Amino acid sequence: MITGIFETHLNVTDLERSHHFYETVLGLPHAYGQKERGNSFYWIGGKGNAMLGLWQKEPSEVQRQHFAFHVSLEDMKHAVAHLENKGIKTQNFLNDDIGELYVFGWMPAVSVYFNDPDGHLLEFIAMLPDEAKPELGMVPWSQWEEMQEKTV
Template identity: 50%
Template sequence: MIYGLYEAHLHVTNLERAAEFYEKVLGLKLGHHEEKRRANFYFFDENKNHMLGVWEIAPEQFRREHVAFHSTVEDIKRAAAFFDEHGIETRNFDNTGKTPLKVIAWMPAISIFFKDPDGHSLEMLAMLPDEPKPELGVVPWAEWEAMHGRELT
């Protein structure tokens, strides 16, 4: 019946500025541009399994939203340096800084947050192979790895 999320949509105040960010910084592939409706549609992969729609609206109609992108542990390890190179601030789950990365124990997953040019909260999230531990809440990733007999590399 339902196997995942195919698409999400965000409103932006400047389509060209958003295109620069989503295409040049995040590397998403433009699938379709509709000038009349002021919208771009981006694919995440060659198989077109996931899509993001970006729609320009008037600033007075705008409100900030949140989208989490599926990622890998390896990519999240590299994300802070990548975003630093592009002048984009990153934050950990509880907004205490870019490090330490945190584990959302009920999932469990690690993530890193950043913002697009309109201030939307964007997240790269990677599921971890461990059993959930909701009673722990949110814990530093190094602590989580130590509990599972692993060291961060």
């Protein structure tokens, strides 16, 4: 019955600052907003596909959350540079500062993490076309690619 997640909501401390981040920095199209109610909505993946809602709240009402945006594998190849060119600090899953993204072998998928202005942990994630290898756990993307070349 369930075929996806249509919308998710985040509480933010400054709606205008968050509006700038999600629309201007990340490029999400603005769908609707009610300043008097302290909300703003953004399309994800095109109009009518999925939606992110932001609600302005007092700082005590903002708990840090995590969610991931699906991106294409081609876009993932440039995601770190894209985000860092916009002044957004990125990290891999282990936050180990090696400057390389990791693959979750059980999926398999590669991802990069970053924070929004309120400290919500956001992620860009791309599924890989390869066979899952859960026994590998997490491996650097370059190592994953080398293993894939050897099995071809």
